[in-house]
Amino acid sequence: MMFVLSSPSGAGKTTLSRRLIASDSDIEMSISVTTRQPRPGEVDGEDYHFITKDRFDQMVKAGALLEHARVFDQHYGTPRAPVETALKAGRDVLFDIDWQGAQQLREAAHDDFVSVFVLPPSVEELERRLRARAQDSADVVARRMTKAADEMSHYAEYDYVIVNVDIDRAETEVKAILAAERVRRLRQIGLDGFVRKLRSEI
Amino acid sequence: MMFVLSSPSGAGKTTLSRRLIASDSDIEMSISVTTRQPRPGEVDGEDYHFITKDRFDQMVKAGALLEHARVFDQHYGTPRAPVETALKAGRDVLFDIDWQGAQQLREAAHDDFVSVFVLPPSVEELERRLRARAQDSADVVARRMTKAADEMSHYAEYDYVIVNVDIDRAETEVKAILAAERVRRLRQIGLDGFVRKLRSEI
Numbered sequence: 001m002m003f004v005l006s007s008p009s010g011a012g013k014t015t016l017s018r019r020l021i022a023s024d025s026d027i028e029m030s031i032s033v034t035t036r037q038p039r040p041g042e043v044d045g046e047d048y049h050f051i052t053k054d055r056f057d058q059m060v061k062a063g064a065l066l067e068h069a070r071v072f073d074q075h076y077g078t079p080r081a082p083v084e085t086a087l088k089a090g091r092d093v094l095f096d097i098d099w100q101g102a103q104q105l106r107e108a109a110h111d112d113f114v115s116v117f118v119l120p121p122s123v124e125e126l127e128r129r130l131r132a133r134a135q136d137s138a139d140v141v142a143r144r145m146t147k148a149a150d151e152m153s154h155y156a157e158y159d160y161v162i163v164n165v166d167i168d169r170a171e172t173e174v175k176a177i178l179a180a181e182r183v184r185r186l187r188q189i190g191l192d193g194f195v196r197k198l199r200s201e202i
Numbered sequence: 203m204m205f206v207l208s209s210p211s212g213a214g215k216t217t218l219s220r221r222l223i224a225s226d227s228d229i230e231m232s233i234s235v236t237t238r239q240p241r242p243g244e245v246d247g248e249d250y251h252f253i254t255k256d257r258f259d260q261m262v263k264a265g266a267l268l269e270h271a272r273v274f275d276q277h278y279g280t281p282r283a284p285v286e287t288a289l290k291a292g293r294d295v296l297f298d299i300d301w302q303g304a305q306q307l308r309e310a311a312h313d314d315f316v317s318v319f320v321l322p323p324s325v326e327e328l329e330r331r332l333r334a335r336a337q338d339s340a341d342v343v344a345r346r347m348t349k350a351a352d353e354m355s356h357y358a359e360y361d362y363v364i365v366n367v368d369i370d371r372a373e374t375e376v377k378a379i380l381a382a383e384r385v386r387r388l389r390q391i392g393l394d395g396f397v398r399k400l401r402s403e404i
Contacts, residue, residue: 117387119396123403149404152397161387163396176381183375185319185363194321194365195354201325202351 001181002083002109003027004095004102004158005174007118008148010129012164016118017096019171020178027092027178030083033059036074049079067097067104072143076101087112092178099154106157114181116174117158120148121165203383204285204311205229206297206304206360207376209320210350212331214366218320219298221373222380229294229380232285235261238276251281269299269306274345278303289314294380301356308359316383318376319360322350323367 007013021029033049035056044050051059056075059065068077078101086093095105106113120126126148130141155161160177164170181187209215223231235251237258246252253261258277261267270279280303288295297307308315322328328350332343357363362379366372383389 119400123400126400145404149401152401155393155397156387158387160382160385161390161393162385173381173385176378177385179375179378180362180382183362183364183379185358185360188363191357191363195357198321198325198328199351199354202347 001092001112001114001187002087002095002105003092003178003181004097004105004113004115005118006098006102006115006151006154006158007164008120008126008151009144010126010133010148011118011120012129012167012170013096013118015167016164016171016174017094020094020174023175024178027094028086030078030093030095030097032076032078032097033065034074034076036072036076066108067101069098069100069104071098071100072147078105092182099151099157102154103157111186114160114177115158116160116162116177117155118170119152119155119161119163121163203294203314203316203389204289204297204307205294205380205383206299206307206315206317207320208300208304208317208353208356208360209366210322210328210353211346212328212335212350213320213322214331214369214372215298215320217369218366218373218376219296222296222376225377226380229296230288232280232295232297232299234278234280234299235267236276236278238274238278268310269303271300271302271306273300273302274349280307294384301353301359304356305359313388316362316379317360318362318364318379319357320372321354321357321363321365323365 005013005017017029020027031045031049033051033056035051035053038044038050042048053075056077059077060068064080065077066080066083068075078095078097083093095101102115106115127145130144162170162173185191207215207219219231222229233247233251235253235258237253237255240246240252244250255277258279261279262270266282267279268282268285270277280297280299285295297303304317308317329347332346364372364375387393
């Protein structure tokens with residue numbers, strides 16, 4: 001399935017994504033492309049694929065992106081090929097994207113789409129977490145707070161909502177959603193045949 | 203929410219129900235009424251409320267049962283009052299009922315209904331588990347096997363399906379479904395107000 005985590009930055013989405021990927025070998029991260037510059041500590045091919053605007057435009061034109069959006073004058077997108085390869089192999093894919101990306105993916109994915117929105121417990125806590133990121137200037141923090149209000153206005157488009165009061169509890173909830181969605185009847189391939197066989201043997 | 207577990211007898215539903223109730227104080231068991239005789243070890247008011255056919259008919263007539271069905275010449279039903287009391291108090295209710303009961307509850311419950319079907323891993327294992335119940339004669343085992351085939355024909359009416367290969371794994375899956383359904387957006391009361399407050403404070 002396509003498993004989408006969205007939230008305003010600072011709500012804990014990235015930590016939750018990393019913990020999920022680290023603990024579960026049946027789900028892999030979709031790594032977005034972006035035209036923005038790497039921040040200190042970001043690794044090309046791990047955090048993002050950092051590409052030029054020309055390359056980005058080429059990918060859009062070639063249909064090589066499942067979704068793409070513009071945020072703060074920079075462009076972001078999800079490469080199609082790795083997602084399709086993983087899904088064909090029966091693996092799940094985790095997307096750490098915003099509401100614009102989620103809307104486009106939802107349209108592309110049909111039934112195989114599960115979306116989770118992570119909310120901060122309070123505005124104070126959100127601001128505290130954004131300030132704690134040393135690389136973000138006061139100006140960037142203010143801009144991200146405004147963007148957070150915008151992002152949060154889309155929470156009602158998501159299947160599940162987690163209020164991240166405690167990161168360990170939020171992690172348990174995200175993992176429960178993934179585990180539950182995997183035993184959803186419609187997602188279990190071969191179930192019809194299995195039940196038919198059971199019944200025929202009685 | 204109303205949380206329904208169905209399965210052919212011998213598939214592990216009762217063990218799963220007991221473990222869920224024992225580990226989670228926010229969900230309580232719906233105790234059915236039945237006109238059948240208690241089996242050795244069954245406790246009135248714990249396993250079932252054992253009642254007469256007259257009393258059963260009175261309850262049906264008074265609308266005091268959320269659902270009722272006839273199985274093997276005996277009658278079973280779900281008392282309405284304790285369920286409504288629990289749901290009004292914001293608690294979840296677990297139902298250990300068959301497909302006939304589940305169909306009727308689904309109609310009554312609308313959105314607040316989550317259903318899980320538990321399948322045995324194989325016919326051999328199902329038969330082994332039924333034989334292991336000392337109180338069941340060969341005749342009863344044979345009759346239950348036939349009923350199992352009938353029960354299993356309804357698995358496609360359920361939201362989730364668990365194949366009980368390993369009871370501990372099945373328990374983890376049932377608990378994950380409950381945890382996930384609790385953070386489903388539509389089930390979280392007050393979320394709109396919470397997000398409105400967050401956004402207004404930015």
